[in-house]
Amino acid sequence: MTETPIDPDEARHELYRIMKTDLPFEQKAAQALELGTRYLGVENGHMTKIDAETDYWKATASTDPIDGAFPPGLILDLGTTYCRRTIAQDEPIALHDVPNQGWEDDPAFEEHGLECYHGTTITVDDDVYGTVCFVSTGPRSDPFGSDETMFAELIARMLEHELERRRTEAQIEQLDNFASTVSHDLRSPLTVIQGWIEATEQSANIDYLRKVYPAVDRMQQLLDDVLAAARSGQVIGTVEPISLETITGTAWDQLETGSHELVVETDAVARADQGRLQAVFENLFRNAVEHGSTSSVSAESVTSGSSSTSSGGLTITVGDIRDANGNPVGFYVEDDGCGIPESDRESIFETGFTTSSLGTGFGLSIVQSIVTAHDWSIDLTESEAGGARFEITNVDFQ
Known part of the structure; x- marks a missing residue:
């Protein structure tokens, strides 16, 4: 565990600075977790992705090195983690001394031996995405304070917001691209249709209308592809x-x-x-x-x-x-x-x-x-x- 204390105001300012950078999301998450470990005085922090129905847990970001116990990309059975309890309740779970808090028989302790855990749920579009959790192999001398829990929640909320913002921006960009493409690509077949209709009116030869069919088919193909593309980018x-x-x-x-x-x-x-x-x-x-x-x-x-x-x-x-x-x-x-x-x-x-x-x-x-x-x-x-x-x-x- 780190022994370097951080002032609450300093910690918040540093977190805001990290989240305002143009770094990729994974780097922002890793830096925010590193800040959290220092503030809470624990060994490691993890951002996880969870699917309770399939007992799935993955560390999508982590302060643990690649050769550590819980590196980024690690996949575990959710049932062997404390996070399964975190997502099942509305409030964060704060365990500073697992064996002495009555959790010594918990599958997570039996499997991984972590004596310290603080977990907060992340939700995206009203669905559980995963957790932000901070852990240590040994116990803390004191329970987590309210300021520490609030800071851990702040990290979770900011990462949650970043995930939602990234998804929304991608959807808006996609819609802009669709609108531009459709407005451009429909002009050509519409011009063809208009030309043959005018020719029909001037000559009274309805056979000219047969020339319209390929342009109509082209428009139908384009609209079908636009609809498929629009649906593909919606929330999965x-x-x-x-x-x-x-x-x-x-x-x-x-x-x-x-x-x-x-x-x-x-x-x-x-x-x-x-x-x-x-x-x-x-x-x-x-x-x-x-x-x-x-x-x-x-x-x-x-x-x-x-x-x-x-x-x-x-x-x-x-x-x-x-x-x-x-x-x-x-x-x-x-x-x-x-x-x-x-x-x-x-x-x-x-x-x-x-x-x-x-x-x-x-x-x-x-x-x-x-x-x-x-x-x-x-x-x-x-x-x-x-x-x-x-x-x-x-x-x-x-």
Whole structure:
């Protein structure tokens, strides 16, 4: 435990300073937790993500080092933690000396031997997200004071606000992109329709109206894709354990895959909204099979390869990404085509961006929206074969 006391006003000012920085959320959380450990005089602080229905507990941020007992990314059974009791009640739990407070038979103490614990619940959109907790292997000499509990709650509320703000900003940005894309892309088919209607009026030849149908179909396709993209970015539904091997097979079966081949090299179980995760794979696979056999490279063909011909298909591979300890942290989808030009990579996720005259440019936008809604990250790189490789990380695994 640290022995350096911090003045309450100084601690609050430092916390406000941390939260006002432009640092990534994970760094803000780590610095706030470090400040909390100093103020409460404990060994470590953790921000957790919890799903009580599946007995899931994950340290999303932690002051413990990577080789410590509770490092960032650690996954435990919720039933073996004090946090299970924290989320079950309205007030924080403050345990300064677990064995002498009647908790010596608690599964959390029996499993981890932590004699000091202070936990506060975090909620996002009125649902339990997880906790902010501070722990030590040994007891404190004195109970937690009201000022310490208030400061721990302040950290939890500020991290909670940051999570909600980040989600809201992503949704607003997405809606702005949709509005801009729709207003731009609808102009062309509307102009076509208007022109043929005027021609019909001037010539009295109703056969001209047949020329309107392709433009109407184009508008319908665009509106359908906009609706799908808008729904994909909404708050996700039920999160549950999902086998990547199973859901990739289900997504593949929804498509006409022709001579293309799917190879799945993972048995990992991710935690996600099943429908949304299937949509991610369907969009990645669909773009591959639709564009991978042509001689043109499409920015919308996620795993395309212009070197492919109609006589041969792509091999699309799905595998997991693991950290230094061998734990899964994400998954990838890659192909053996020619990849996506570097000049297009910065724009590839923009709503409406496509180099295909038939595409709407919503495929990758939908993928990114679903990834963002899960608080994941997505990056485009190159596969060993020179094709496209999409890496989705910060994924929660069972």
